[in-house]
Amino acid sequence: EKHQFETEVNQMMHLIINSVYKTKEIFLRELISNASDAINKIRFMALTQPEVMAAKPELEIRIVADAKHRRLIIRDTGVGMTKDELRRNLGTIAKSGTSDFIQKLQNNTADISQIGQFGVGFYSAFLVADRVTVASKNPTEDMQYVWQSTSVNQFQIMEDPRGNTLGRGSEITLFLKPEAAEYLQESRLRELVKKHSEFTQFPIYLWSAKSETHDEPDEAAIAEAKHKLAELDAKKAEKAAAKQKDADDDAREELEEQLKATKSVTTTSNAWDLVNQNKPIWMHNPRDLTEDQYQEFYKTFYKSSANYTHVAHFKGEGQVEFRSMLFLPDKPPAGFLTREPDANTASPIKLFVKRVFITDELLNFLPRWLTFMRGLIDSDDLPLNVSRETLQQSSALRTIKRRIISKALDMFGEVADRGPKEADQLMTHFGTALKLGALEDQASRAKLIKIIRFTSSTLKANATSPEDVTTTTLDGYVSRMRVGQKQIFYLTGVTPEEVERSPFVEVIVERGYEVLYMTDPIDDYLVNAYTEHDGYKLQHVGKDGLEFGDETDEEKKSLKQHETEYKPLAEYLSSLLSAHIGSVKISTRLTKAPLALVANAYGLTGSMERIMQAQALAGQADGMAEMYKHMKKILEINPYHPIIRKMLERAKALPPKEEGSPKKGSADRALDQIAKVLFHAAAIRSGFGIEKPAVFASQLERVVRTALD
Known part of the structure; x- marks a missing residue:
């Protein structure tokens, strides 16, 4: 028909x-x-x-x-x-x-x-x-x-x-x-x-087609050996008749060995071969699977030689039903945060529909901070064939996405709850990604903040062995806060050594307060976005606005006296360094350093300035960055330091500067040089860069030369 x-x-x-x-x-x-x-x-x-x-x-x-x-x-x-x-x-x-x-x-x-x-x-x-x-x-x-x-x-x-x-x-x-x-x-x-x-x-x-190789008698070699042996036998008989000695014993042994000759033969046959031997283990009940089965599947499925560290195997029910497995690898793939996804980039999540692989081109399915995860989704509620464009608009897939992110957050929480060492290891490998999540993903921020850890000055000081955990969560910090403490203290920097030796932490640590050390470049961005935790303000100890909460009346009285006493020096420094600083204050945070350069409450810290400078060199700076860069700092002086006391005496001895005088500096040129050198040194110790290092070097040389003379 x-x-x-x-x-x-x-x-x-x-x-x-x-x-x-x-x-x-x-x-x-x-x-x-x-x-x-x-x-x-x-x-x-x-x-x-x-x-x-x-x-x-x-x-x-x-x-x-x-x-x-x-x-x-x-x-x-x-x-x-x-x-x-x-x-x-x-x-x-x-x-x-x-x-x-x-x-x-x-x-x-x-x-x-x-x-x-x-x-x-x-x-x-x-x-x-x-x-x-x-x-x-x-x-x-x-x-x-x-x-x-x-x-x-x-x-x-x-x-x-x-x-x-x-x-x-x-x-x-x-x-x-x-x-x-x-x-x-x-x-x-x-x-x-x-x-x-x-x-x-x-x-x-x-x-x-199946090829098999086996050994079988080499008939040609054997026939040749038999023929030659027959010739030797004939010669032997002739020599025996002539009563001559047979000298062919060695040749005979070789030929007798040749009678055992074999050759490799390859034969080809056809047979049915099972191709899909890996069964979809995500369809099983997690209770029925062993750790070895999960690890074997992970290595096979992702062609990985390393083990995963944690797995979440679950079933999503409700408006859209699906099964999923999420794996936390032993470490994140190199450069996963800096690579921009494109059509040729395989997604860490593979999509199946009814056990049929559909695509691994789920661009932007996971937020950038979560792309270190590995996993799969299998749903019977999605069409078997969907284009990339259709996927971006699929409400069902958006529902699945929310569930996947939520499950990943639960997984991180479970890892962190296992103990400080497990939580610390999680931060070592994935800390930057989790912080990026807290920064960019407001819906996930609350859960991530509970997991994210920072180095603690208190835990580091109390550590007795390298195995001791020296990091803490913000919740852990709050639980150890002193009575009357109003702020959560932290300091950002480039290296652990830099923040630990910073003049900003001197008096805070001496007074028994805990400081969080933040040395990940993303930390500055995170604390600018997340400024308060559990009712306490996050306070950078290198910024204006620092409050301890345990100041006595005597300390407050002493501060006012110092402000009056050091007014001549403050006015002198304000005038001399007016291009760089907005004000001079008596410091309550210094014990050993004579000076410190402090950002105002809305200004950039030293580490953030360096990040902005790197972005400018890469052509990524914007107008806001330039505005922040030119905000003037606050110079804090330590009234108990002998250098500051000597400078106060010299400042008091200065003759009054004529009003409207265009002359820069003061009558005491040596004091001017000392002040400038100390200012630049304070900038460096406070984590800021200096615009003209060569000028600073010349100033330092002049001060040394004067001292030697």
Whole structure:
């Protein structure tokens, strides 16, 4: 019987047959997926009609490449199709949205891999074949039927002249186009099954050539040895008759050894080879899986030689149902925070639909800070074929994304709750990423802040061995705060040595307060965004606004006295250094250093200034950065330091400066030089850079020369 394709099928087949799409390989995924669906249907039917399994109890998919006749055959033991179903399923389209898809195909704006979304994945066979034959046997009919088409206009259905060769199921034969010859290669077929259908729940067998090598007697060498031995025997008989000695014993031994000669022979035979041996372990109950099984799967699936450190295996239920496995690797991939994702970047999350691999091109599925994770998603509620553009707009996938992020946060929390050492190790490897998450992802910030740890001056001072944990969370810090303490003290810098030796922490540590040391470049950004924790302000100890909370009346009185006493020096320094500082204050944070340079409450710290400078050199600076850069600092002086006392005496002795005088500096040129050298030294000790190092070096040399004279 000959039939005409309906108009939409006709249009689509014409476009597919002449397709120039590069993703032609998806045809095998589509046909295997259809075969899997057919097997699922017969399995469901067998629940109430067990007799349908009698003809073919096996549930499987088999693939044969016939290179001689350029045929590719995909056979399944599924439900098969009746004659009427062959006509309806393979000749008409009853799914909405197909017309729009065909229109996009015509305009070259459609992703060909979407084809299965419209229930017409079968037609992807025409991407690689110019003729397709489908033999099918349904258990409700006695006859086996054949559907075939070599034209974009029509197809025909007939009784299979071979009879009932299938028992049950379908057999699709693709007569491949010359340019599709690669799909006759066993290695290519195996690669595609592994890539797209590795976790199909039914076994997929590939008709494979097997080579075996074995040893067998080397008949030629043995025949040669026998011939030569016969010659030696004849010579021996002649010599014996002539009463001569036989001198051929060594040659005889070699020939007798040659009688045992063997050769390696390689024979080739064909056999069915199971391709999808890795079963989808995410479909199992986590309680039924061992750690070794998880590790083996992780190494195989991600081609990793290292173990993962933690795994979350869970099922998402509700509006969208899915199964997922998330792995925390032993360490993050190199440069994962600096690489910009593109279409060629594989996502750390692989998407499956009904155990069929769909894509690992889920760009921006995970936020940047979480891209060190590895995992997979498998959902029955997503269409089998979705384009990258469709994925970005999928509400179902957005729901899954929120669940995945939430589960990852739970995983980090569980790791941190195991103890300080585990939490510290998590921060060592993934701390920068977690801080970036707290900075960029406001929805995740509260949970991440509970996990993030910083080095503690108190814990570091109390450590008795290198194994002792010296980091703490903000919650841990708050739990140890002194009575009356108003702020959480922290200091940012480049290295641990720099922050520990900073003049800013001197008096704070001496007074028994805890300081958090922050040496990760992202820390400055984080504390600018997260300024308060549990009702306490985060206070940079190198910024204006520092309050201890335990100041006595006597200390407050002493501060006022010092402000009055040191007013001449403060006015002198304010005038001399007016290009750099906005004010001079009596310091309550210094004990050993004479001076310190402090940023105002809204200014940049030294470490942040260096970051901004690096960005400017890279061409990434903006107007705000320039504004912050030119904000004047506060110079704090230590009233108890002998250098400051001496400078006060010299400042008091200065004659009054004439009003309106354009002359820079004071009458005491030596004092001016000392003040400038001390200012630049204070800037360096406070973590700031100096604009003109050569000028500073010259000033220092002049001071030394004066002292030597």
